[in-house]
Amino acid sequence: xxxxxxxxxxxxxxGLIYQIAWMRNLAVIFxxxxxxxxxxxxxxxxxxxxxxxxxxxxxxxxxxxxRAYAFLEFLIGFSxxxxxxxxxxxRSVFIFFFGGHDQPMPDYSLGQTGFFLIATFVVLFIPTAAxxxxxxxxxxxxxxENWQIGPRVSLLYGLNTMGAVAGTLLAGFVLLPFLGLxxxxxxxxxxxxxxxxxxxxxxRETELPTEYQAKQELPKLGxxxxxxxxxxxxxxSFTLEVLWTRLLSHLFGGxxxxxxxxxxxxxxxxxxxxxxxxxxxxxxxDAPMQLAFVLILIAGSSYLAYLSMAxxxxxxxxxxxxxxxxxxxxxxxxxxxxxxxxxxxx
Numbered sequence: 001x002x003x004x005x006x007x008x009x010x011x012x013x014x015g016l017i018y019q020i021a022w023m024r025n026l027a028v029i030f031x032x033x034x035x036x037x038x039x040x041x042x043x044x045x046x047x048x049x050x051x052x053x054x055x056x057x058x059x060x061x062x063x064x065x066x067r068a069y070a071f072l073e074f075l076i077g078f079s080x081x082x083x084x085x086x087x088x089x090x091r092s093v094f095i096f097f098f099g100g101h102d103q104p105m106p107d108y109s110l111g112q113t114g115f116f117l118i119a120t121f122v123v124l125f126i127p128t129a130a131x132x133x134x135x136x137x138x139x140x141x142x143x144x145e146n147w148q149i150g151p152r153v154s155l156l157y158g159l160n161t162m163g164a165v166a167g168t169l170l171a172g173f174v175l176l177p178f179l180g181l182x183x184x185x186x187x188x189x190x191x192x193x194x195x196x197x198x199x200x201x202x203x204r205e206t207e208l209p210t211e212y213q214a215k216q217e218l219p220k221l222g223x224x225x226x227x228x229x230x231x232x233x234x235x236x237s238f239t240l241e242v243l244w245t246r247l248l249s250h251l252f253g254g255x256x257x258x259x260x261x262x263x264x265x266x267x268x269x270x271x272x273x274x275x276x277x278x279x280x281x282x283x284x285x286d287a288p289m290q291l292a293f294v295l296i297l298i299a300g301s302s303y304l305a306y307l308s309m310a311x312x313x314x315x316x317x318x319x320x321x322x323x324x325x326x327x328x329x330x331x332x333x334x335x336x337x338x339x340x341x342x343x344x345x346x
Contacts, residue, residue: 001142003202004066005159007195008138011073012163013170014195015131016267017188018080019044020171020260021181025084026120029091035113037245037259039120041238046121047128055133065137070199072130072137077192079127081185090119135160147282154278154342161271161338165264172260223288230344233295237337240302241266247309248326261323262330269331273338281346291343294336301332 019040026036062068094115135156142152167188175184245262252258280290314325 003198004069004138004141005155007073007198008134008156009159009163009166010191010195011076011131011134012160013167014076014080014163014188014191016164016167016263017171017175017184017191018083018127020168020256020263021176021184021188022083022124023259024176024256025087025181026116029087035116038242039116040124041242042117043120043124044128045234045238047125048132050125051129051132051134052136053132054129055136059136059140062137062140065141066199066203069134069137069141070196072134073192073195073199076127076130077189077196079130080192081189083123083127084182084185086123087119090123094119146284150281150287150342150346151278153345154274154281157341158271158275158278158338161267161274165267165271168260168264168267172256172264176256226288226291226344229291229295230340233298233337233340233344236298240333240337244305244326244330248329251314251322251325257319261319262326265323265327265330266334268327269334270338273335274342275338276335277339277342281342284346287343287346290346291340294339294343297336298333298340301336305329305333 022044023036023040026040059065097115098112138156139153142156143149171184175187179187241263244266245259248262249258252261277294281287309329314322
């Protein structure tokens with residue numbers, strides 16, 4: 001479990017290196033930074049959702065989940081390297097359909113925005129779907145008994161998000177400035193390849209016997225209201241992320257450093273909240289009340305964060321002081337956002 005958890009941390013690092021690199025790549029290819037950010041976030045999360053749904057559908061028939069996870073890590077790295085090539089092809093298609101006009105098309109035209117979204121979804125689907133399939137497979141490997149559901153999901157999710165924090169800062173402050181776009185993508189692919197080799201070299205996995213599969217059967221889903229609640233919670237979480245990014249951009253400016261810091265602050269809260277939730281998400285009976293309480297705390301802390309931004313006069317000029325201010329603003333709500341997933345699973 002320790003090796004698998006460490007690999008999932010590295011997997012999160014590679015995933016956010018890709019996300020930031022793809023955002024910069026799209027901004028260059030399509031020429032609009034704000035649409036690039038929205039398109040990559042939407043396509044990234046759509047791919048994760050699709051991959052998780054597919055994995056959960058077929059996980060019961062996979063007897064060697066860690067071997068399948070290793071294959072997915074290899075697929076992520078390989079397909080991520082193809083994204084810039086596919087984006088060049090998408091730009092050629094864009095020029096074919098929208099080029100040759102007497103006047104430039106407005107940024108917000110329906111056809112242009114629709115093309116951005118469709119092209120981004122298609123180009124990013126394979127690597128992001130493979131990323132989304134990893135957590136269900138590792139949960140199947142890690143969870144053998146009912147009481148482990150909350151703590152193990154919390155551990156995997158929290159460590160993966162901590163890896164995402166590392167990947168965000170690494171991409172924003174080191175890889176993109178010094179190695180460029182292609183170099184950043186190569187580093188991400190090498191991390192995925194390293195995870196593949198680690199898993200295949202150090203994790204000894206025997207095929208799960210039939211009696212173990214039967215023992216591993218988890219309780220039937222009783223609280224079906226959790227699904228629409230967590231769906232709406234996801235909408236709120238990303239609305240808050242985009243809102244805070246827009247508000248704090250007036251403080252930071254529009255540089256890649258600014259975006260990396262803001263995203264790292266948001267993800268840090270989620271990671272720590274997820275890890276902390278593992279200590280309370282142990283009882284299926286208590287989980288509904290815990291989830292309701294966490295959602296109320298998200299609402300209250302988000303409102304307080306907005307009030308503090310509107311009333312506090314910030315005069316810091318250094319990047320560190322701005323980063324600390326962003327962390328203080330974002331951390332409370334993002335901490336409780338991170339706690340929602342393990343509690344909802346429990």
